[in-house]
Amino acid sequence: MEPTHQAPVVRLEGVHKRYRSGEVEVSALNGVSLEIPAQRFTMVVGPSGSGKTTLLNLLGCIDVPTSGRLEVCGVDILSLGNDAQADFRSAHIGFIFQTFNLIPVLTAFENIEYPLLLLRMEPRERRKRTLEMLDQVGLAGLGGRRPDELSGGQRQRVAIGRALVKRPSLVLADEPTANLDSRTGDVIVDLMHRVQAEAATTFVFSTHDPRLIQRADAVFALRDGVLQ
Amino acid sequence: MTVLKIAFRNMLRNRRRSAMTALAVAVGTMTFLLFGAFVAFVFTSLETDAVRRGGHLTVFKSGYFLLGAGDPAGYGIAHYQDVAELIRTDPEIAPRLNVISPTLTVAGIAGNFSGENEASKTFFGVGRVPADRATMRRWDEHGIGQRDATDELLSDTNPSLGYVGVGLGRVLRLCEPLKIADCPPERRSATLTSGLAPALADLPTMEPESAEPESPHIELLAATVGGAPNVVRLDLSGAERQAAKELDDNFVGMNLTLAQKLVFGRGEPKVTGIVLQLRRTEDLPAVRARLISLFAQHGLDLEVRDFTELNPFYAQVRRFFGAMFLFIALIMGVIALFTVVNTMTMTVMERTSEIGTSRALGVRRSGIRLQFTLEGLLLGAVGATFGLALAIAETLAVNHAGLRWTPPGNATSTAFRLALVEHPALILIGWVAIVAVATLAALAPASRAARLQVVDALRHT
Numbered sequence: 001m002e003p004t005h006q007a008p009v010v011r012l013e014g015v016h017k018r019y020r021s022g023e024v025e026v027s028a029l030n031g032v033s034l035e036i037p038a039q040r041f042t043m044v045v046g047p048s049g050s051g052k053t054t055l056l057n058l059l060g061c062i063d064v065p066t067s068g069r070l071e072v073c074g075v076d077i078l079s080l081g082n083d084a085q086a087d088f089r090s091a092h093i094g095f096i097f098q099t100f101n102l103i104p105v106l107t108a109f110e111n112i113e114y115p116l117l118l119l120r121m122e123p124r125e126r127r128k129r130t131l132e133m134l135d136q137v138g139l140a141g142l143g144g145r146r147p148d149e150l151s152g153g154q155r156q157r158v159a160i161g162r163a164l165v166k167r168p169s170l171v172l173a174d175e176p177t178a179n180l181d182s183r184t185g186d187v188i189v190d191l192m193h194r195v196q197a198e199a200a201t202t203f204v205f206s207t208h209d210p211r212l213i214q215r216a217d218a219v220f221a222l223r224d225g226v227l228q
Numbered sequence: 229m230t231v232l233k234i235a236f237r238n239m240l241r242n243r244r245r246s247a248m249t250a251l252a253v254a255v256g257t258m259t260f261l262l263f264g265a266f267v268a269f270v271f272t273s274l275e276t277d278a279v280r281r282g283g284h285l286t287v288f289k290s291g292y293f294l295l296g297a298g299d300p301a302g303y304g305i306a307h308y309q310d311v312a313e314l315i316r317t318d319p320e321i322a323p324r325l326n327v328i329s330p331t332l333t334v335a336g337i338a339g340n341f342s343g344e345n346e347a348s349k350t351f352f353g354v355g356r357v358p359a360d361r362a363t364m365r366r367w368d369e370h371g372i373g374q375r376d377a378t379d380e381l382l383s384d385t386n387p388s389l390g391y392v393g394v395g396l397g398r399v400l401r402l403c404e405p406l407k408i409a410d411c412p413p414e415r416r417s418a419t420l421t422s423g424l425a426p427a428l429a430d431l432p433t434m435e436p437e438s439a440e441p442e443s444p445h446i447e448l449l450a451a452t453v454g455g456a457p458n459v460v461r462l463d464l465s466g467a468e469r470q471a472a473k474e475l476d477d478n479f480v481g482m483n484l485t486l487a488q489k490l491v492f493g494r495g496e497p498k499v500t501g502i503v504l505q506l507r508r509t510e511d512l513p514a515v516r517a518r519l520i521s522l523f524a525q526h527g528l529d530l531e532v533r534d535f536t537e538l539n540p541f542y543a544q545v546r547r548f549f550g551a552m553f554l555f556i557a558l559i560m561g562v563i564a565l566f567t568v569v570n571t572m573t574m575t576v577m578e579r580t581s582e583i584g585t586s587r588a589l590g591v592r593r594s595g596i597r598l599q600f601t602l603e604g605l606l607l608g609a610v611g612a613t614f615g616l617a618l619a620i621a622e623t624l625a626v627n628h629a630g631l632r633w634t635p636p637g638n639a640t641s642t643a644f645r646l647a648l649v650e651h652p653a654l655i656l657i658g659w660v661a662i663v664a665v666a667t668l669a670a671l672a673p674a675s676r677a678a679r680l681q682v683v684d685a686l687r688h689t
Contacts, residue, residue: 007651009671057683060588062584062587062588062682062683062686063681063682063683082593083592083593083594086587086590086591086592086593087590087592088590089588089589089590090589090590090591091590095585095588095589096586097686101581101584101585101588101686103234103582103583103585103586104241105234105237105238105241106237106584107232113592114230114589115589117230118589118590118591119590162589
């Protein structure tokens with residue numbers, strides 16, 4: 001299913017998300033409706049437990065709403081099966097995690113290359129793009145290092161490279177600077193802003209970080225699962 | 229390729245655990261292969277022994293197998309040379325034939341009346357052609373080597389020469405001349421049928437007295453075709469231990485000519501069986517089918533039995549060792565299974581967050597399943613290969629140690645060997661089976677990993 005890029009990259013209509021935590025039913029999102037236009041640097045803010053991560057999980061198609069309508073890149077996510085969702089994520093969505101989540105047995109180069117392998121890209125093009133991305137995130141010459149041989153900032157650069165190398169329509173970043181010191185966090189924020197502009201990609205963050213919030217094109221505030 | 233690379237690197241990630249798992253798989257593989265090699269050697273050893281003794285196939289007069297043991301005259305094959313010639317010249321059988329040899333079984337009473345040690349006992353005898361017997365005893369399709377036994381016990385030039393089982397020699401008070409150990413002190417009353425001795429001594433013999441009266445000999449008494457008693461003299465070349473005590477206490481081996489004289493006197497000599505020893509055991513079914521068709525074609529009232537029918541012990545030992553092998557293979561399989569299941573379950577638990585990441589990046593459930601199954605396969609392959617190397621090294625060491633043993637159902641020893649490299653199918657089946665078990669063992673943890681919800685997996689710490 002080809003996405004329609006003229007439409008907003010993300011559209012939610014009356015989305016509810018409830019899940020069970022032990023014996024308790026938690027209502028994480030309560031009737032959230034929003035649209036995120038293409039090529040925006042967008043923030044989702046709110047206190048802990050407000051539903052930021054749940055919202056990002058839904059946008060990233062790694063979770064499904066209990067009710068409501070969710071479209072990403074013009075595609076009704078609820079209409080996709082498990083494999084189709086995986087393929088959709090592979091083609092259109094990049095993830096940047098708070099804890100970097102790099103594959104520890106792969107080098108920086110291989111971690112960045114990995115999404116292109118999932119897209120079955122031709123080897124020469126794959127290598128060219130990976131090297132370009134390594135350079136873009138400032139890790140040229142460090143491609144042969146494994147994650148445990150890199151600093152926290154360098155790991156997050158690899159994670160950014162991995163998220164962007166396939167040129168996705170949407171990049172989701174869950175508290176990307178939370179595990180970094182302030183100086184490294186600044187550098188990473190600058191980097192993300194720059195590559196977002198270069199790649200003309202839509203970024204959606206969940207964050208508490210004011211440095212990120214002040215760079216945002218749009219900010220959505222959540223409280224108790226309700227958009228403010 | 230990347231999946232394989234990741235699987236290989238993950239295997240090296242926790243080296244100690246992977247090494248322990250691979251070692252358990254290796255020990256399982258080695259045990260499986262070594263016991264398999266031992267069983268294969270036992271099988272080929274038993275087969276070799278049976279084929280050396282009685283050939284692959286024996287032609288009998290119809291009904292002999294079930295009813296003829298007590299009536300060699302009634303179930304004798306007349307014109308057996310013509311039958312043998314028919315078989316020997318058949319274009320389908322000839323190239324596959326090593327030896328074709330007539331035999332005659334006979335039962336009667338054996339007596340020793342030399343000097344003061346008079347004794348007699350019932351016997352079971354087999355008349356063979358000495359040259360054929362010697363050729364048959366050299367058959368060695370599987371490279372087992374020769375037994376500690378001599379071919380000098382029968383002679384083509386001296387038809388009266390023969391031998392007895394060690395037990396019979398002892399009972400007949402022939403310990404000293406036949407150099408039999410463990411003989412009790414001489415007691416004339418110990419013989420089972422000593423009352424027959426005077427009667428045997430009084431009967432006329434059809435053979436002239438030996439020119440060398442001091443050489444050990446016995447008299448054999450049997451009923452002729454007409455029912456009259458007949459006696460022949462058997463000069464003893466020695467005693468040979470037989471596999472079973474009952475046989476050892478009764479066995480007499482003699483020249484076919486002498487056996488025929490004992491049973492048929494001056495009448496037409498017959499045989500009770502025509503033994504065929506083939507060059508290769510795998511030809512047995514084809515030759516058997518050809519014999520049946522040949523006999524039907526020529527209107528001969530003959531039947532064919534193979535060595536497994538004539539040696540029930542062979543089939544029993546095969547079944548016994550086969551069951552043992554299966555049992556050990558199952559145990560080794562279960563050990564490999566649980567070791568790999570345990571390792572892979574721990575691996576999945578440790579890498580749950582990584583599984584979530586891969587799924588978020590777009591890896592399908594089948595991709596996760598493949599990833600972990602491949603890791604199980606790699607662990608199995610490394611362990612099985614190491615186990616194979618250990619098994620080969622141990623086989624070479626054992627085979628060069630010069631060990632000897634007496635296989636089940638045998639009375640003489642032979643070289644002990646482990647037949648591993650001679651059985652590539654065993655190696656292949658063993659290796660593939662262990663790797664398959666390891667792969668199957670990884671399937672359940674791999675499926676569990678694949679079924680994880682992405683958000684739950686990512687949340688896992």
